[in-house]
Amino acid sequence: MPSPFAGPGASDGATVAPERDEAAVARAIAALAPVFGDRLTTNSVIRRQHGQTTTWLANEPPDAVIFALTTEEVSTIVRTCAAEGVPVIAHGAGTSLEGHVNAPFGGISVNLSRMNRILAVRPEDLDCTVEPGVTRRQLNEHLRDQGLFFPIDPGADASIGGMAATRASGTNAVRYGTMRENVVALEVVLADGSVIETTHRARKSAAGYDLTRLMVGSEGTLGIVTAITLKLHGIPESILAGVCPFPSVEAACQAVITTIQCGVPIARIELLDALAIKGVNAHSGLTLPEQPHLFAEFHGSAASVAEQAELFGAIVADHGGGTLEVAERPEDRSRLWHARHEFYFAARALRPGADALATDVCVPISRLAECIGESLEDLKQTGLIAPLAGHVGDGNFHLQVMVDQSSPEEVAAVKGFLKRLSHRAIAMDGTCTGEHGIGQGKMGYLDEELGGGVAVMRAIKHALDPAGILNPGKILGASRWIHPGEAVPLAAE
Amino acid sequence: MPSPFAGPGASDGATVAPERDEAAVARAIAALAPVFGDRLTTNSVIRRQHGQTTTWLANEPPDAVIFALTTEEVSTIVRTCAAEGVPVIAHGAGTSLEGHVNAPFGGISVNLSRMNRILAVRPEDLDCTVEPGVTRRQLNEHLRDQGLFFPIDPGADASIGGMAATRASGTNAVRYGTMRENVVALEVVLADGSVIETTHRARKSAAGYDLTRLMVGSEGTLGIVTAITLKLHGIPESILAGVCPFPSVEAACQAVITTIQCGVPIARIELLDALAIKGVNAHSGLTLPEQPHLFAEFHGSAASVAEQAELFGAIVADHGGGTLEVAERPEDRSRLWHARHEFYFAARALRPGADALATDVCVPISRLAECIGESLEDLKQTGLIAPLAGHVGDGNFHLQVMVDQSSPEEVAAVKGFLKRLSHRAIAMDGTCTGEHGIGQGKMGYLDEELGGGVAVMRAIKHALDPAGILNPGKILGASRWIHPGEAVPLAAE
Structure with missing residues (x-):
């Protein structure tokens, strides 16, 4: 019997022109x-x-x-x-x-x-069930009166279905996890139109394969998510946010490593480099010194938050950082995080007229300073403008490369940089994407990152969607458009 | 093209005699x-x-x-x-x-x-990589000097490979999650003998299907785990454990629900019913009153632990529970948890000579009191001795049914009870197993619990192990023993 993994694993991102019917x-x-x-x-x-x-x-x-x-x-x-x-x-x-x-x-x-109904909120179980078109802001507006919130926060007001499909995360992931940890169960329409529930609503289960986690992050290639049961969290009694400057990106990264190692249950810890701060100042009217900053937030009881902030302040000082400037009032805190979330627009302000190319990679936190340092040096050598913002508690960072698409040289330079960035992260035992997903843009790196694992993914894709009709041309490269009745190869063609 | 999910989903646990070669x-x-x-x-x-x-x-x-x-x-x-x-x-x-x-x-x-080497411990990344034969006690002995620990604690000194394969959890899961949340990456030998890594070591990734989570809990039916990268945690600065009695199992459950809802980051919260306490007293020399008890543990800074214990104590009092008797010294704490972990033997002490049948189910926490209440009433009606212990923070509980296997009537009574227990949990939006897994024993409930999801599992099993050589006859019922070269059906036969 031939191996089910024997097909060529290559997925170089080239889209073979399908026979379009x-x-x-x-x-x-x-x-x-x-x-x-x-x-x-x-x-x-x-x-x-x-x-x-x-x-x-x-x-x-x-x-x-x-x-x-x-x-x-x-x-x-x-x-x-x-x-x-x-x-x-x-x-x-x-x-x-x-x-x-x-x-x-x-x-x-x-x-x-338009499938945007909140089907159930169950405070006793700290969970809810929503349709896929519900957005994270809509959900949090709805939950607020009940003292609950849904923490996953990818910046944009994404839909919950899309967030499940791309395994989204964001600023709160360091404490609350990503969609991987926060989806309890899914209703999914499969490739033949049948509808399944991936699991029941118990908080844990050892009953068979983890279909929930298989669907989370599958980008619509294995099924279409039509309902999502999510974990919820109580709004913390106390929330404290603040910013502090650092002499270098490396010093800031070291402070993050120490914070995580010391077990400080920090809710958010975000790095912005000097260039990003410049953009944020200009776009959101902040007056931060143009040097790397950490934006941090602590959740807990009043006493616990104070204790966390104190310990964090001491760690920051140990690494040469400045005083943690605290935003205690909700409006100051909102302003701070609004500025962080406007990073995309702030970056655009740095080079008006240019297009923005947002990318992300993720590495083990011990390699973060090195990965960021090499990438910033690379950008300098390449002569590109690309502010950095990162969910550094997870080892995940973004670069927003500003590019003039009318210049073929510049486009080539950006493409070269993006390739080196992914190679660098993968070589450091990391991934070419921590949260944006593979889609079409990162298909070319999947083989390098996962090797034989890609053949397993192909075997699963072919088993669950033999005709390749579900979101073809994503994650695993070009899907053939197979006609009904045509023989289906078990592994990749 | 026929649906890949069209095969009969039935897995009634009957093992069709295979053609044995x-x-x-x-x-x-x-x-x-x-x-x-x-x-x-x-x-x-x-x-x-x-x-x-x-x-x-x-x-x-x-x-x-x-x-x-x-x-x-x-x-x-x-x-x-x-x-x-x-x-x-x-x-x-x-x-x-x-x-x-x-x-x-x-x-x-x-x-x-004998594959029991600890391959790497990386304190900076709070992770380690081990071979599958390393046991959880061996790992924690090794980690202690570095101020780190691995929290998953299924009671027995299980191997890490087996724990990954069964998606094990245990007493700490309410705070630290199960193997699902604590496995970072796996090395796996597939059905054709090829070796893959499921992912890299970054804390999060959005690169393709979540092969790690697919393998965790697959019980050796999709691959054999040969190395495991695990998340580690810092040993908390302060640990406080204690026990408190309750007038009823229901009151104890309500106290647990409130504790979770209030966001107390409790590390362990275990329920033992009056019968279990009787056994534990006899077996481990404790002198607890013979009524339901919660065993609890708090992790954090000294101040945080004191705050958690105080809040918990207030919640317990609100629900009619007695004073939290604190075991602050490490040796007292060890004695307490040793008694809890000896539950298996304590239960046997209640009916010397009888065999023990350990089972588990898990339900949404809002249904826990109801599920336990009905199950204890059922036991009473059936005339069976079965002490209860549960990881009630997760809605997960165990019953250890003592049975005289020489009595066919008694065996029949136990089988009837086990069936009703699983049906009850499934009907309450729960699962027939929160942590023990399906194996052979619970195959009969999988269709009832997951319906169409079972067909998806079969399609995956056939895609990754078309000849059905990996741990056949587990999870999905009898696998056919297909001869090399024989045609392989895509979905279930």
Whole structure:
């Protein structure tokens, strides 16, 4: 019996032009149009809005967009597309950064933003169940009166379905974990249109394979998430945030390492380099000195927060950092984090007119200072403007490269830098993406990072979606568009 | 194209007698004998020791046992067995409870206990990498001098490989999570003998499918774990443990719910019912009043621990509980937890001569009091002796049913009770097993619990182990023993 992992593992990101069956697409649309009425559209503006819009990756619109309202409707769409071999791409808030929502082989984009009901909040169990179009801000507005919050915070007001699909995290992950740790259970529409629940609502289970974690981060390539049960947390009795300057990025990283090692249960610890501070000052009207800063936040009882802040202050001082300037009032704290979350726009202010290319990598924290240091030196050598912000408690950082796309030399320089950045992180036992995902943009690094693991992913993809209709051309490279009835290879072609 | 999930999902636990190919087994043993010398044995005593020994499930010994020393050796064994279509069963410390190590179709048991090197400890990254035969006590002994510990604590001195394979948890899970949250990365030998790493060592990653979580809890049916990278934690500055009595199990459960809801970061919170206390008193020489008790432990700074204990004490009083009797000295604390961990033997002391059948279920915490209450009433009606101990912060509890196996009536009564217990937990949106796993013992409940999800599990199993050689007859029911070259159905037969 041939090995199920014997297929070539290469996924170099090149999208092999698929054999596109326009007639099949037309049949699928014709079958779905009477069901969805004006919630199915082939309007070119709307189609373009459903392709990639957040970065420089080319916009690849779907053939049609359907605004779904129920799980049954999503199932109907997938079943119809499966019968015709037409791609189906899930679309949440459209805030992903690596081309996840693009339709390189055409097909139908399922817009889930109108599936935005909060189905249940269960304070006793500290969990809730929501539809995929609920956004994290909408959820937190809804929870506030009950003294609860959902901590995962990727910056943009992403949809919960999209956050589950990309394994999102953000500033609070150092304390509360990522979507990996905070999704309890999922309802998923599979490639044949059938609907499953990945698990029940108990906090832990040893019953079979962890389908929840398999779906979290699968970027819509194994199923479409139609309901999400999430862990919630009580709003802390006390919250204290503050900023402190450092003489160097390295000193700031060392302070972070010590903080984590000492077991300070810090809720947020974010690094901004001098360039990022310059942008944030200009964009958000802060007056921080133009040097690296840590933004930190502590959650707990009043006594615990005070104790954490004191210990953190001492660690900062040990590493040559300045005084922790505390934002105790909620409005000051909001202003601080608003400035951090406006990093994207602040970066743009550093080079008006240029496009922004947001990327992220993640390394073991012991390698963080080295990885950041080499990357900043690389940028200097390359002559690029790219402010840095990072969830450094996790070893995860972002660079926002500002690029003039009308200059082929500059585009080439940026591409070279991005390649070196991923290679560097992978070589340091890290990953080419800590939270943005693979999508289309990082497919070229997956083999280098995971080797034989990619063959396992391919085997799973082929087992669960043999025709390759679910978000093809993402994570594992170009999917063939296999016609109904055609023989399906078990491993990669 | 037929749906990949169209196969019958039924896994009723009946083991269809496979076509057993004695000649193939003989060929595999003949091929491996020269490589392993006296580390390969067909001694019947040793073979029996490698079947199920901890509960009443029948002992089903393998045809041979090999004591492996390296990943390459495990790969050689799997490759050889794959060529002959012979089952391979991973064996760690043999402490599993649901028949995971049994060889219902014969084959070769790979004993990993001699792969017990601690490969690396990285205090800066709060992680370590170990071979699968390292036990949790061995690891914690090794870590102590560095001020670190590994929190997952399933009671028995299980091997880390086995704990990863069964998604083990235990008393500390309420604060530190289970193996699901604490495994960073795995090295795994796949069904064709190839070796992969599931991911790199960064704390988080959004690069492709979560193969780590897929392997954790797969019970050796998708691969054999040969190295594990684990998260570590700093030994808390301060630890305080204590016990307090309650007038009823329900009052104790309500106190637990409130404690969790209030966000007390409690490290352990364990319920023992009156019967369990009686056993523990007799076995470990404690003198607790024979009523339900909570055993609790707090970790943190001295101030934080005092604050947590005070808040907990107030919650306990609100629910009619007695004073928290504190064990502050390490030796008192050890005595307390030793008594809790000796629950298995304490239970046996309640009915000398009878066999012990340990089972576990897990429900959302809001249903815990109800689930426990109904189960204790059921036991009373059935006339069975079964003390209760539970990791109640997670909604997870154990019953240890004492049974005289010479009485068919009693065996039937116990089986009926176990069935009702699982049905009850599943109906309450819980699981038939929070931490023991499915193995052979709980296969009959998986369809009821997960329905269509089981078909997804089957599709994955067939994709990654098409010949069904990896620990067949576990989780998903009887695997067919497919001969090399035979056509493999994509979904379940």
